[in-house]
Amino acid sequence: MAPLRSWFNIPRGSHFSLANIPFGIISTSSSRNPHVAVAIGDHALDLDVFAANNGFSALSTIQPHQTVFSQPLLNAFAALGRPMHSIVRKYIESVFLENTPFPQVLKDNAALQKEALIPLKEVQTHLPFHIGDYTDFYAGLNHAYNVGVLFRGPENALQPNYKHLPVGYHGRASSVVVSGTPIRRPNGQILENPATGKKAPIFSPCRKLDIELELGAFVCRPNKMGEPIPIDEAEESIFGVVLMNDWSARDIQAWEYVPLGPFNAKNFATTISPWVVLMDALEPFRAKGLENDCEILPYLKEKNEKSFYDINLQVDLKTSSGSSTTVTKTSATNLLWSYPQMLTHHTITGCPMQVGDLLGSGTISGLEPSERGSLLEQNENGKTPIKLSGGEERKFLEDGDVVTITGVCGSDEEALVGFGGCVGRIEPALSM
Amino acid sequence: MAPLRSWFNIPRGSHFSLANIPFGIISTSSSRNPHVAVAIGDHALDLDVFAANNGFSALSTIQPHQTVFSQPLLNAFAALGRPMHSIVRKYIESVFLENTPFPQVLKDNAALQKEALIPLKEVQTHLPFHIGDYTDFYAGLNHAYNVGVLFRGPENALQPNYKHLPVGYHGRASSVVVSGTPIRRPNGQILENPATGKKAPIFSPCRKLDIELELGAFVCRPNKMGEPIPIDEAEESIFGVVLMNDWSARDIQAWEYVPLGPFNAKNFATTISPWVVLMDALEPFRAKGLENDCEILPYLKEKNEKSFYDINLQVDLKTSSGSSTTVTKTSATNLLWSYPQMLTHHTITGCPMQVGDLLGSGTISGLEPSERGSLLEQNENGKTPIKLSGGEERKFLEDGDVVTITGVCGSDEEALVGFGGCVGRIEPALSM
Numbered sequence: 001m002a003p004l005r006s007w008f009n010i011p012r013g014s015h016f017s018l019a020n021i022p023f024g025i026i027s028t029s030s031s032r033n034p035h036v037a038v039a040i041g042d043h044a045l046d047l048d049v050f051a052a053n054n055g056f057s058a059l060s061t062i063q064p065h066q067t068v069f070s071q072p073l074l075n076a077f078a079a080l081g082r083p084m085h086s087i088v089r090k091y092i093e094s095v096f097l098e099n100t101p102f103p104q105v106l107k108d109n110a111a112l113q114k115e116a117l118i119p120l121k122e123v124q125t126h127l128p129f130h131i132g133d134y135t136d137f138y139a140g141l142n143h144a145y146n147v148g149v150l151f152r153g154p155e156n157a158l159q160p161n162y163k164h165l166p167v168g169y170h171g172r173a174s175s176v177v178v179s180g181t182p183i184r185r186p187n188g189q190i191l192e193n194p195a196t197g198k199k200a201p202i203f204s205p206c207r208k209l210d211i212e213l214e215l216g217a218f219v220c221r222p223n224k225m226g227e228p229i230p231i232d233e234a235e236e237s238i239f240g241v242v243l244m245n246d247w248s249a250r251d252i253q254a255w256e257y258v259p260l261g262p263f264n265a266k267n268f269a270t271t272i273s274p275w276v277v278l279m280d281a282l283e284p285f286r287a288k289g290l291e292n293d294c295e296i297l298p299y300l301k302e303k304n305e306k307s308f309y310d311i312n313l314q315v316d317l318k319t320s321s322g323s324s325t326t327v328t329k330t331s332a333t334n335l336l337w338s339y340p341q342m343l344t345h346h347t348i349t350g351c352p353m354q355v356g357d358l359l360g361s362g363t364i365s366g367l368e369p370s371e372r373g374s375l376l377e378q379n380e381n382g383k384t385p386i387k388l389s390g391g392e393e394r395k396f397l398e399d400g401d402v403v404t405i406t407g408v409c410g411s412d413e414e415a416l417v418g419f420g421g422c423v424g425r426i427e428p429a430l431s432m
Numbered sequence: 433m434a435p436l437r438s439w440f441n442i443p444r445g446s447h448f449s450l451a452n453i454p455f456g457i458i459s460t461s462s463s464r465n466p467h468v469a470v471a472i473g474d475h476a477l478d479l480d481v482f483a484a485n486n487g488f489s490a491l492s493t494i495q496p497h498q499t500v501f502s503q504p505l506l507n508a509f510a511a512l513g514r515p516m517h518s519i520v521r522k523y524i525e526s527v528f529l530e531n532t533p534f535p536q537v538l539k540d541n542a543a544l545q546k547e548a549l550i551p552l553k554e555v556q557t558h559l560p561f562h563i564g565d566y567t568d569f570y571a572g573l574n575h576a577y578n579v580g581v582l583f584r585g586p587e588n589a590l591q592p593n594y595k596h597l598p599v600g601y602h603g604r605a606s607s608v609v610v611s612g613t614p615i616r617r618p619n620g621q622i623l624e625n626p627a628t629g630k631k632a633p634i635f636s637p638c639r640k641l642d643i644e645l646e647l648g649a650f651v652c653r654p655n656k657m658g659e660p661i662p663i664d665e666a667e668e669s670i671f672g673v674v675l676m677n678d679w680s681a682r683d684i685q686a687w688e689y690v691p692l693g694p695f696n697a698k699n700f701a702t703t704i705s706p707w708v709v710l711m712d713a714l715e716p717f718r719a720k721g722l723e724n725d726c727e728i729l730p731y732l733k734e735k736n737e738k739s740f741y742d743i744n745l746q747v748d749l750k751t752s753s754g755s756s757t758t759v760t761k762t763s764a765t766n767l768l769w770s771y772p773q774m775l776t777h778h779t780i781t782g783c784p785m786q787v788g789d790l791l792g793s794g795t796i797s798g799l800e801p802s803e804r805g806s807l808l809e810q811n812e813n814g815k816t817p818i819k820l821s822g823g824e825e826r827k828f829l830e831d832g833d834v835v836t837i838t839g840v841c842g843s844d845e846e847a848l849v850g851f852g853g854c855v856g857r858i859e860p861a862l863s864m
């Protein structure tokens with residue numbers, strides 16, 4: 001398919017081609033109240049300004065709902081449902097087409113261009129949703145296997161339930177932050193020498209601060225308490241996808257997590273990318289995920305096996321010396337369970353989902369060492385340091401390290417569907 | 433201390449004596465928008481109506497904030513802080529005193545009495561808070577021990593971390609419901625014969641539906657991300673306490689919970705009582721909790737050991753045949769960790785708390801069989817059925833069973849500080 005041509009200058013290689021049009025929340029120095037925007041090339045189109053200046057004059061279906069673009073969160077827009085997201089995205093695309101049927105809206109309207117198209121460098125992005133509940137799954141089979149091997153050996157690497165259900169746990173919604181938010185190293189209880197018999201913890205800054213390369217998906221349709229979402233309807237409940245770094249304190253986790261799961265090891269921060277890529281934009285990149293060699297129960301069976309997305313994911317680590325190293329490259333197809341399966345399993349008990357709920361995929365790792373989505377896997381639980389360009393080494397994150405996750409679909413430089421960056425810099429622990 | 437006398441008829445034995453004055457959210461047939469009220473005897477005092485009719489005329493400090501009483505949730509009132517909660521509670525108490533200094537406000541104002549004092553039978557109660565995040569702890573030492581014995585034997589009953597930190601996990605905020613909400617039995621994956629080698633689950637309605645007798649506490653003061661709440665300040669962050677039933681699907685839990693903790697086993701429903709008892713009302717009932725024979729880290733050490741509350745808790749089970757049996761009687765002092773300790777541990781990593789966050793205590797059990805706060809403990813994981821009055825037996829809950837938790841402090845029938853009831857009736861599973 002030939003890339004869509006625009007009258008607007010969208011730089012080659014931009015993550016935000018006309019094939020994308022992701023939604024986010026921005027503010028600017030002149031408009032400090034956060035509100036809705038889309039990213040196009042290296043600009044944001046401010047949809048609050050756009051709507052107020054008759055930008056949607058040729059799209060009557062959205063007109064009764066235009067206040068959603070003035071909101072400081074995407075919840076209200078998302079709640080309009082996927083058919084409406086499709087219509088709005090297609091309309092914005094058409095407005096930017098070289099041969100737009102609506103030139104008067106923006107192409108021939110220099111005043112509105114000037115007001116509504118703002119360089120991304122000049123906008124501040126915000127958390128896109130009010131997140132009622134955040135659930136983190138564990139659908140990255142290779143990650144689960146790698147970690148299982150480290151702690152239990154290859155024979156028992158995966159728990160017996162792993163291939164029967166999408167394992168997940170409830171996470172902490174209040175500490176989900178947008179890309180760029182500084183991440184303070186947590187303090188907590190750790191066992192200094194877990195190998196020795198002594199099981200008395202010390203209080204210490206985390207010494208094994210790690211990343212987890214994940215996707216996050218936002219829910220756009222609520223289900224009533226007591227009424228599960230059938231697998232064939234689950235896609236209608238998913239608004240879009242972001243990149244996610246589920247920061248993890250491995251030493252705190254090791255001491256605390258039996259029997260009720262990770263708690264303080266995960267609750268200090270989870271970073272997401274600011275621009276939510278709609279499911280429609282990901283549609284051309286549908287792919288199969290990892291094969292499940294076990295017979296799954298009917299409620300989890302999908303008609304379409306291609307319910308995963310071929311997103312090229314990358315993790316870069318920049319140290320305070322300034323040198324940067326790509327530590328991971330992998331694909332988002334490295335998942336055993338799809339988002340519809342996660343959502344259906346989550347609600348099979350009747351658990352009610354709300355618009356804005358966030359679902360983490362679990363850490364995404366490929367099979368090769370260079371494809372592992374956590375440092376724990378890369379360094380084999382602290383045994384083999386990772387060599388960085390510039391001669392430094394890392395086992396886990398040090399203060400001043402900057403971690404950047406990027407993700408992009410496709411290879412046509414004029415039609416990329418990308419996520420921008422998901423960035424966090426480690427600040428020293430609070431001294432107690 | 434002699435009980436406070438009121439000009440208003442507060443029945444002997446009421447949970448809502450003048451020593452209590454708990455806050456909640458109500459609506460009535462004539463005022464359908466939920467708003468704030470307090471419970472007094474067998475009436476609710478509608479604070480929205482009260483405020484609108486100069487009820488707070490003698491309390492200038494609350495006047496700039498009176499809109500909090502028109503809100504459909506207690507978050508805004510709670511956010512005013514504990515000193516303001518104290519002042520408002522004391523003022524309402526003074527308005528009801530036999531020798532009230534403000535007789536014109538309500539005692540001599542028959543019109544306002546008629547409008548603002550509504551029989552509890554005529555009000556509908558609602559979830560009192562918007563709950564941003566819900567965390568369930570596991571501070572009931574006897575429960576943790578009893579369950580540990582069932583699954584691992586007495587030697588390894590408690591995990592090595594148990595006495596060093598308040599074990600907890602993130603719960604599902606969206607399924608926290610107010611007393612009276614029907615509870616649908618969840619469907620899910622269970623292992624039919626866990627003892628046999630076969631580790632393939634079936635899909636089934638939960639067969640081991642259980643209760644957990646807990647307290648819930650609401651947070652009233654946020655902390656910034658990255659900034660822990662010191663133990664000596666933690667009490668200032670706690671608004672008040674409710675009764676909580678953490679419904680649990682034991683068979684779903686057994687199959688799913690390793691390694692990341694309970695998920696679907698807990699996410700279908702958690703019931704809380706509607707009237708939030710303020711910390712000030714509980715103050716006279718301070719008591720020591722269970723002794724911790726292990727040296728805890730300094731950040732968890734409290735100056736005042738009496739940071740627990742002597743609340744007499746009771747669980748009653750009524751079957752569809754109509755017969756009712758008290759299955760549990762115990763005290764809320766059966767906890768190893770206090771709410772300040774839970775809050776401080778929760779935030780030691782910098783995890784941000786928000787006004788309205790809910791903290792579950794963990795299941796509260798005494799030492800005797802009749803004091804156990806879950807059916808799992810009472811029936812020894814299905815081995816010994818519980819005998820009910822009327823000749824029935826129970827291992828776990830059956831459809832139509834009604835579980836009622838009650839809690840009350842004190843024994844002076846004219847000065848009880850009680851919680852009313854926390855009630856749920858089991859409905860049949862959805863047939864799939």
Ligand SMILES: [Ca+2]
Nearest residue numbers: 136212246362
């Ligand atoms: Ca994770």
Ligand SMILES: [Ca+2]
Nearest residue numbers: 568644678794
């Ligand atoms: Ca519990």
Ligand SMILES: [Mg+2]
Nearest residue numbers: 246266269270
């Ligand atoms: Mg996280």
Ligand SMILES: [Mg+2]
Nearest residue numbers: 678698701702
């Ligand atoms: Mg629950």
Ligand code: NI
Nearest residue numbers: 131132563564
């Ligand atoms: Ni919320």
